Amino acid sequence: MVRIVLLRLLESYFRHRWLYVLPIVIAVVAGGVYVLSIPPEYSASGQIYVSQTNLLADLTSSNTSGSWWVSAAQSTVTEIDELMGTQAFVRTVIQKTDLEQDMSAGPDAVAETISYVRDILSTQAVGDKLVEISATGDDPDLVYQVVTSTMDAYVQWKINSGYQESIAARTFFDNLITPYQGELDQARNDLVAFLSAHPTPVRGDRPPAEQMELDRLQQAVQAADDRLSTARGNEESARLSQVQSESVTKQTYMVIDQPQIPQEAAVSSKTIISNMAIFLVVGIFLMVVGVAGGALIDRSLRFPIDVRHGLSLPVLAMVPVGKPLIPAVATADQAAAAPVPTSVDRVSSDEGTQGDSSVLQPQT
Template identity: 20%
Template sequence: MPSPLKISPQPRKLVASQQVSTRDLLNTFFYYRWTAVSVVLIFLVLGGAVALLVPPTYRAESRLLTLYAGYYDMQMDRSTNRAAPAFDPTQVVNVEAQILSSPELHRSIVAARLDPSSDPETIDKDLRRFEDRLHIEKVEGANVIDLSYVDSDPQRAAEVLQQLIDQYFRQRAGVFSVGRVEFLVTQRDRVRAQLDKANAQLIAFQRSNNVLNIDSQISSSVALHSLLRQRSLENDSSYAQDAGTLATLRREAKAIPATIELFRDNTEVAHAVDTMHLTLLQLQSRRADLAARYLDGAPFVQQIDQQITDVKGAITERTPHLISAVRAGHNSYYDTVQDRIMRLSSDVAGELARKEALAKQSTETGESLQRLILVANQLRRMEIDRDLLVDSFKKFSRELEQARIEQNQVDTASSTNVRIIQAPQPPTRRSNPPLLFVGIGLLVGLLAGALAVLVRSTLRETFLSPEEVERRLGLPVLCAPMGPPPPSPPLVRILSGLLRRSQPQPAA
């Protein structure tokens, strides 16, 4: 079926023009409306996805107020009695901001939160991350410094910011001093009183224990104790030797007689015994002669046997009763042994008495040595305490002089000139809410949709209205086909179908 024609009632004389009217713009946007809607929806979906995927971050904030007082109120140079230039309030804020921005301050915070064995590369990496998350701003028109720290954990963000403020006050305290002169004077006077008391106690202790030179007294006591110990050992050795010799002599003296045999005369006894043995030999010789001539049972042989038996019996019976002449005398060796026994007994008794005396003296010397050692220990403790007080007094005196010199150079106040007007608290709201990403996606989608419409309108090769044809070509339009509208993009058709299905159907 042919398209209907639109007939112009009267031809007009037109001139070609390149100007674009508002109607043309509206026609262009209406013609590519589904393209713009698709681009906006795509960026809205991307913004929602980013809002769901990006982890939440929290911003902990704090505020510091700097006052024009304290260290910065230096109107007079006291050392030279010349006026010193005063700090401008803006300069005060700049100085405190510079201290807060100090890399060493940041490095100390990062190092405190890391393991002590971390390498410098790890510390530098965390330091860069820390400085990226930290923001320090000066409020214009006020002596206020805004601090903020961003982290995924709200509690950690507040803790890190609190650590930064605490370390900042500690660092600036190292630069400025507060009331040091009065404090050092009080401490020096207190240490001086303690030192005088310690000296008095030390002198009283030495007098009560009769101590003049404790080291010399201990050395003399140790030498005396060693000498007594040596003497005791020597006495014990002599006692053991003499006691052993005395026991041996007493045991051997029991076998030594007081009298000994000097002379023994046995001539007559030997003559009588020899006569009886001679008679016995004669009888035995005669018996042998008779035995050669007669039988053993013969009367002569039996008579001789009886005589031999009688002679043997007489020898046996009379030999013990024979008396010989014996002469005895006094044993001089016995006297020598007894004299030595008496001398050794006297030595042993003397050594026992010496042993008891040495033991008593050694005990007394040991007790005296122990007492001196205890006194020396107590004395050394008192001297150490006195020396510590002396060192403390010297230290406080030096620091007092140094503080007075510094006080002459700079007039310091007793209180700091920085106040915390807003302490860091764990934030309850995210610094990157989801609506932020959705809004950014909508804004970028609108801009991208307008750009897409502009690009498509620039690349198209058709006209959208008869007026555009007449304006572009400078020719009148006699008729224009009224065709169907262009098809919608697939994404728009899908979304439109979903919307129609979600709407309630009217009742039949």
């Protein structure tokens, strides 16, 4: 059965081989036209150096390092990708680009603009401390603006994030200082009142009950004083963090490669090859479909095996493939000089012709 299928496919292909090659040629030509019609793309990129430690952070005990199992660059890339998933951050990026004018054209235009910025922007870690932010699009000025705005927006977001955290911490501890101060004052007043009511004996020691109460009051004063000191220390740390947040952030995230406006379009050989390969595969698929369809539709008997398997009959003989004979044209002189055949010659000639014109070939 496999032999029949192969013979049918080969017969179908070679009977119209040039016709079946035509889909491949058309697909390749269409692929070339498609590649040439793709608008040129421009790419702009910038790099940020992420420092896990710096002098100011060490002096102020600011923790700027990430997890030990994730590099600083990879952590930054993850953070930028997460921020790009929010509309607030993307809107901040768009504000400093020419796309800002499209944000007032309605909800559909806003959604399309945000989606466009997310599509053209990409981030990747280059080593352990370098983060590359790049954009690829058909407008060189726009891709430059998107990269620059993204880098500035991220650094400013880090500054604002630390600033807001410092304000929240400072407000929290400010609210604790007042009640802690009241508790300390109350504990001191209780101690003074107890000492006034129970002065130190002139002779001997205090009774055990008085001594235990005195120790309790002194411990209460010490505990209230410790709580107040801790709250004031934390409030001072929050105040310091608020002041140095911007400086630490700018030292931690330094832009070392500013993006440049691209002057030439970026030609990707990988994209061209992949597009041409897709069209070539489509052409080959159409050719295979055509060959298989032709073999399936053709029900004629072309091989002895077709007779045996299709009709379940033995093959006794087959017509051989012969070459056409072209008789030479005789001239008038040759025709005049030629002898006139007799009846015997005609009979002999007819017998010889009949003997040579056998068209049946016995099959073994």
